[in-house]
Amino acid sequence: MIIAVDGPTASGKGTIAKALSAHFGLPHLDTGLLYRAVGRQVALNGGDPDDAQDALEGCTFPDTLLDDPSLRNEETGGLASRVSVHPPVRDALFERQRAFATQAGGAILDGRDIGTVIAPEAEAKLFVTASVEARAQRRFLEMRERGVRVTLLEIADDLRRRDERDRERTIAPLIPAEDAMVLDTSSLGRDEAIEAAIEAVERMA
Ligand code: C5P
Numbered sequence: 001m002i003i004a005v006d007g008p009t010a011s012g013k014g015t016i017a018k019a020l021s022a023h024f025g026l027p028h029l030d031t032g033l034l035y036r037a038v039g040r041q042v043a044l045n046g047g048d049p050d051d052a053q054d055a056l057e058g059c060t061f062p063d064t065l066l067d068d069p070s071l072r073n074e075e076t077g078g079l080a081s082r083v084s085v086h087p088p089v090r091d092a093l094f095e096r097q098r099a100f101a102t103q104a105g106g107a108i109l110d111g112r113d114i115g116t117v118i119a120p121e122a123e124a125k126l127f128v129t130a131s132v133e134a135r136a137q138r139r140f141l142e143m144r145e146r147g148v149r150v151t152l153l154e155i156a157d158d159l160r161r162r163d164e165r166d167r168e169r170t171i172a173p174l175i176p177a178e179d180a181m182v183l184d185t186s187s188l189g190r191d192e193a194i195e196a197a198i199e200a201v202e203r204m205a
Helices: 013-024 032-044 052-060 063-067 074-083 087-101 114-118 132-145 152-168 190-204
Strands: 002-006 028-030 107-111 124-129 181-184
Touching: 002 013, 002 114, 013 028, 013 107, 013 124, 013 190, 028 087, 032 052, 032 063, 032 074, 032 087, 052 074, 052 087, 074 152, 087 107, 087 114, 107 114, 114 124, 124 190, 132 152, 181 190
Parallel strands: 002 107, 002 124, 028 107, 124 181
Antiparallel strands: none
């Protein structure tokens, strides 16, 4: 069984994908991490994330970079969102994601285009979303816990900018697959969202 979990930043899709992985005993790939590694590698190379050639050169990052804690920060998220608009970058990462999705026994992938591009044949597709306000509030609490000083307004602005870039790119834009179940987590707690996701997958698969 392939489970595709797509949705915008801070929608809860990562948490949901991890919980589904534990529940169904399937390996999980956070595909955002691949784009983050490309963005970080471009910065390490001294390249420009908006330049297609520089971005493509970032795709040859070493696997050890995937464990680097800096991949999780907001700055790298911004770089990832910029390199991910270049079609050659998406092509370069396609095979790796496709191989993970089609491994024997099944898999769960979370990202933006899993249900539409990487694994359109997935048995279960979730599109996890939430209002900008709810997502900004979650990110704010998460960052405050990590001791990062940032305002709610700055986070909301950044989320809106990233949503716009993800939605409006011409290739693999952030849109729900036609056969995806849309799960709005705005008013759901963590456990409620996970429970709703498990139920939805059981219905679809
Ligand atoms: O999900 P995460 O915030 O880690 O993703 C970082 C960025 O990578 C996103 O803003 C998006 O632009 C890009 N991305 C993508 N396709 C994916 C996963 C992430 O374009 N499948």
